[in-house]
Amino acid sequence: MPRNSEASQKKIMEVAVKIFARKGFDGARVDEIAREAKVNKALIYYYFKSKSLILEEIFRIFNDESSKLIISFFQDQAELEDSEWLITFFDAFMTFLEERKDILKIMITESLKSNENEPPIFGFMNLIFQQDIEKYIQSMKKRGFHMSDDKEQMMVTEFFTDIIPILTYVVFKDKWSRLFGVDKERLKSMFFEAYSSTHLAYHLGQKPK
Amino acid sequence: MPRNSEASQKKIMEVAVKIFARKGFDGARVDEIAREAKVNKALIYYYFKSKSLILEEIFRIFNDESSKLIISFFQDQAELEDSEWLITFFDAFMTFLEERKDILKIMITESLKSNENEPPIFGFMNLIFQQDIEKYIQSMKKRGFHMSDDKEQMMVTEFFTDIIPILTYVVFKDKWSRLFGVDKERLKSMFFEAYSSTHLAYHLGQKPK
Amino acid sequence: MPRNSEASQKKIMEVAVKIFARKGFDGARVDEIAREAKVNKALIYYYFKSKSLILEEIFRIFNDESSKLIISFFQDQAELEDSEWLITFFDAFMTFLEERKDILKIMITESLKSNENEPPIFGFMNLIFQQDIEKYIQSMKKRGFHMSDDKEQMMVTEFFTDIIPILTYVVFKDKWSRLFGVDKERLKSMFFEAYSSTHLAYHLGQKPK
Amino acid sequence: MPRNSEASQKKIMEVAVKIFARKGFDGARVDEIAREAKVNKALIYYYFKSKSLILEEIFRIFNDESSKLIISFFQDQAELEDSEWLITFFDAFMTFLEERKDILKIMITESLKSNENEPPIFGFMNLIFQQDIEKYIQSMKKRGFHMSDDKEQMMVTEFFTDIIPILTYVVFKDKWSRLFGVDKERLKSMFFEAYSSTHLAYHLGQKPK
DNA sequence: AATGAATGAGTGTTCATTCAT
DNA sequence: AATGAATGAACACTCATTCAT
Numbered sequence: 001m002p003r004n005s006e007a008s009q010k011k012i013m014e015v016a017v018k019i020f021a022r023k024g025f026d027g028a029r030v031d032e033i034a035r036e037a038k039v040n041k042a043l044i045y046y047y048f049k050s051k052s053l054i055l056e057e058i059f060r061i062f063n064d065e066s067s068k069l070i071i072s073f074f075q076d077q078a079e080l081e082d083s084e085w086l087i088t089f090f091d092a093f094m095t096f097l098e099e100r101k102d103i104l105k106i107m108i109t110e111s112l113k114s115n116e117n118e119p120p121i122f123g124f125m126n127l128i129f130q131q132d133i134e135k136y137i138q139s140m141k142k143r144g145f146h147m148s149d150d151k152e153q154m155m156v157t158e159f160f161t162d163i164i165p166i167l168t169y170v171v172f173k174d175k176w177s178r179l180f181g182v183d184k185e186r187l188k189s190m191f192f193e194a195y196s197s198t199h200l201a202y203h204l205g206q207k208p209k
Numbered sequence: 210m211p212r213n214s215e216a217s218q219k220k221i222m223e224v225a226v227k228i229f230a231r232k233g234f235d236g237a238r239v240d241e242i243a244r245e246a247k248v249n250k251a252l253i254y255y256y257f258k259s260k261s262l263i264l265e266e267i268f269r270i271f272n273d274e275s276s277k278l279i280i281s282f283f284q285d286q287a288e289l290e291d292s293e294w295l296i297t298f299f300d301a302f303m304t305f306l307e308e309r310k311d312i313l314k315i316m317i318t319e320s321l322k323s324n325e326n327e328p329p330i331f332g333f334m335n336l337i338f339q340q341d342i343e344k345y346i347q348s349m350k351k352r353g354f355h356m357s358d359d360k361e362q363m364m365v366t367e368f369f370t371d372i373i374p375i376l377t378y379v380v381f382k383d384k385w386s387r388l389f390g391v392d393k394e395r396l397k398s399m400f401f402e403a404y405s406s407t408h409l410a411y412h413l414g415q416k417p418k
Numbered sequence: 419m420p421r422n423s424e425a426s427q428k429k430i431m432e433v434a435v436k437i438f439a440r441k442g443f444d445g446a447r448v449d450e451i452a453r454e455a456k457v458n459k460a461l462i463y464y465y466f467k468s469k470s471l472i473l474e475e476i477f478r479i480f481n482d483e484s485s486k487l488i489i490s491f492f493q494d495q496a497e498l499e500d501s502e503w504l505i506t507f508f509d510a511f512m513t514f515l516e517e518r519k520d521i522l523k524i525m526i527t528e529s530l531k532s533n534e535n536e537p538p539i540f541g542f543m544n545l546i547f548q549q550d551i552e553k554y555i556q557s558m559k560k561r562g563f564h565m566s567d568d569k570e571q572m573m574v575t576e577f578f579t580d581i582i583p584i585l586t587y588v589v590f591k592d593k594w595s596r597l598f599g600v601d602k603e604r605l606k607s608m609f610f611e612a613y614s615s616t617h618l619a620y621h622l623g624q625k626p627k
Numbered sequence: 628m629p630r631n632s633e634a635s636q637k638k639i640m641e642v643a644v645k646i647f648a649r650k651g652f653d654g655a656r657v658d659e660i661a662r663e664a665k666v667n668k669a670l671i672y673y674y675f676k677s678k679s680l681i682l683e684e685i686f687r688i689f690n691d692e693s694s695k696l697i698i699s700f701f702q703d704q705a706e707l708e709d710s711e712w713l714i715t716f717f718d719a720f721m722t723f724l725e726e727r728k729d730i731l732k733i734m735i736t737e738s739l740k741s742n743e744n745e746p747p748i749f750g751f752m753n754l755i756f757q758q759d760i761e762k763y764i765q766s767m768k769k770r771g772f773h774m775s776d777d778k779e780q781m782m783v784t785e786f787f788t789d790i791i792p793i794l795t796y797v798v799f800k801d802k803w804s805r806l807f808g809v810d811k812e813r814l815k816s817m818f819f820e821a822y823s824s825t826h827l828a829y830h831l832g833q834k835p836k
Numbered sequence: 837a838a839t840g841a842a843t844g845a846g847t848g849t850t851c852a853t854t855c856a857t
Numbered sequence: 858a859a860t861g862a863a864t865g866a867a868c869a870c871t872c873a874t875t876c877a878t
Contacts, residue, residue: 042842165369190365260853460865575825613787668874
């Protein structure tokens with residue numbers, strides 16, 4: 001390993017994520033990535049063919065990791081108690097996303113642009129439901145969760161009232177906390193309260209408090 | 210080729226909204242706005258001091274119009290029956306947003322960037338709750354909606370499980386419909402079903418079906 | 419005509435010709451063209467979409483002008499005496515080329531590259547023989563010049579032993595004169611002697627002296 | 628992947644010649660040479676101090692080889708019959724150049740640039756006349772060829788109506804054959820016909836047919 | 837002898853903005 | 858009110874060259 005190939009490459013991607021999140025992909029400057037990553041700008045092009053391909057690589061890795069997480073929860077942890085499973089899953093998912101909140105920002109921003117590509121956020125959603133949707137629905141029902149039998153309805157409900165609120169919370173919590181002067185822990189528990197009393201309540205079929 | 214101030218100015222803003230939505234503010238080019246609006250590029254600078262100020266003007270007008278809509282519903286239409294009021298409000302709000310979906314895209318994108326400004330989406334939310342939050346809560350409760358007495362909690366719930374899903378639906382419905390091959394009317398009713406069975410159910414304190 | 423569009427455009431092309439000739443198209447720098455033409459670099463791109471298109475425009479104009487010259491000699495000046503016509507033509511052609519020697523340098527250089535385009539020098543040759551080759555041959559023969567009846571042979575002979583020596587003389591005469599310390603007038607008459615005693619002698623069917 | 632000095636070095640030069648010819652020296656990329664020669668880019672700099680020095684080495688070797696060829700014909704083969712000598716020389720010279728046509732392309736291209744160096748094509752010409760020009764002229768005359776007694780005139784005639792047509796034929800024959808759909812053998816004989824009936828005719832003092 | 841990583845100085849091109857009319 | 862011309866500062870990307878091993 002002459003010099004430190006992997007370290008440089010990793011550093012570039014980390015900084016790129018930060019700056020893409022901060023300024024948007026189009027607002028980000030390759031020069032700035034180089035400066036902040038403390039590497040020569042040409043080195044970025046030594047590892048990545050273009051600015052866009054840095055982004056694609058970021059998404060690719062994110063999708064890989066997401067896949068693994070999802071699979072592990074529907075396969076490996078299948079033996080957990082239902083209530084325990086839910087909490088474990090929610091927590092793990094939340095932690096996973098919070099650690100990648102910059103990527104989520106980029107993902108949302110890029111999803112809103114009007115190009116021909118599939119919005120990356122749809123790709124992410126598809127990952128979550130990647131396995132046989134039938135199987136997914138059955139496995140959730142078996143666990144006692146109320147789910148629509150209509151697959152299309154199920155996806156709409158899960159996307160707009162589950163995934164989206166969670167992602168939105170993750171990408172906006174810092175700003176919310178700062179601008180409204182709310183402690184982060186309290187904000188988190190308020191969000192969980194909101195999520196429980198709407199989306200979770202729906203799944204559990206309980207009257208919300 | 211418009212030869213009068215207002216027409217040109219309006220055309221510029223309309224086209225700017227479209228292009229900012231399509232490519233993002235940073236991805237948009239003043240040249241392209243000029244070309245598509247069929248005005249000379251320098252004319253844009255005759256009416257707007259800079260590219261950013263076009264955006265600010267867009268947001269300003271949007272906020273003005275939003276304000277008016279909100280106020281009208283809490284003041285002018287106060288005499289409507291409760292159930293009728295809710296539906297009328299939801300429909301009017303939805304129509305209003307759908308007509309401005311491009312602005313919403315821009316608003317979300319710009320809100321995600323990390324600059325010192327207040328994210329425009331928070332500004333939009335504040336507009337909705339602009340009048341005395343107390344008064345708002347009371348007025349909702351009076352109408353029979355379950356609302357948290359905790360003002361902070363109320364805002365969190367309304368933002369992440371009401372406003373956000375609605376905005377997200379509006380900005381993604383075209384892509385969703387196209388990519389998943391779902392008819393727009395059906396998508397709308399599925400979204401309404403999702404919204405009702407989670408957020409509305411919470412307000413109405415009913416068991417969701 | 420706000421400011422001086424045409425002047426700038428013309429200046430850019432003139433300087434581009436000079437620099438492309440001096441350094442080759444690939445060795446030339448747009449920056450240098452801008453500097454030497456005393457225009458802003460971006461102005462170059464205001465008039466020409468790319469560096470390559472500057473070159474294409476240069477060739478286009480050169481070809482137009484060549485066409486006109488050729489046509490004028492085969493049509494307008496058809497009434498001249500034969501010997502007079504030849505000398506007039508040769509002189510006019512020579513003057514025309516000497517005034518455009520930089521373009522010829524570029525043309526030769528670009529013709530040698532291996533891309534899919536037709537080498538510009540072939541395009542130039544085709545211009546010369548553009549009118550019905552038959553007609554051309556007949557018109558030359560009528561004037562008493564020996565010409566091959568085989569069209570392909572005729573083109574080969576004219577290209578390699580007429581056009582090419584002339585072009586080569588034009589593009590190398592300055593360097594020759596400087597490096598071998600030969601006066602330009604003398605060089606010219608030596609070249610004419612060489613040309614007469616080989617190519618012209620062939621056409622005239624005379625024993626060279 | 629060659630593991631020995633000479634093979635790598637030779638491969639680099641061969642590929643460099645090909646690419647310099649294809650794209651011009653300035654249009655050629657060291658990266659591309661490395662890729663096509665299947666050697667590491669840094670290895671090129673291990674053998675050659677710079678891109679320019681690759682070119683200089685190419686020319687140096689070409690000139691050496693040319694020298695040898697010329698000398699052999701004026702010394703070693705001096706005992707051949709005159710007519711035989713001429714044909715043998717022309718054929719050998721032609722073959723030699725055809726095998727090096729890529730170098731000739733580079734030579735012409737580089738000769739056209741305006742730098743202070745002696746154009747390599749003049750260097751090549753000087754090689755041919757390197758020995759005492761007097762001696763050369765006498766030796767040609769002795770063989771019965773008509774030659775100008777004026778040394779300067781002789782060089783002009785030989786350069787522009789002998790060397791240049793031959794070089795030009797060699798560097799353009801492939802393109803000519805392809806673009807005009809002429810068989811290469813036929814093209815060669817047409818060129819020889821053109822050359823004979825102009826330049827050779829001059830030397831032989833015969834009326835061209 | 838050979839290589840993957842790294843770099844400084846460019847290089848063509850773009851862009852928001854301004855000028856002159 | 859409107860426009861074609863002009864500009865300075867970037868910008869993504871490239872390239873010859875060197876380093877460290």
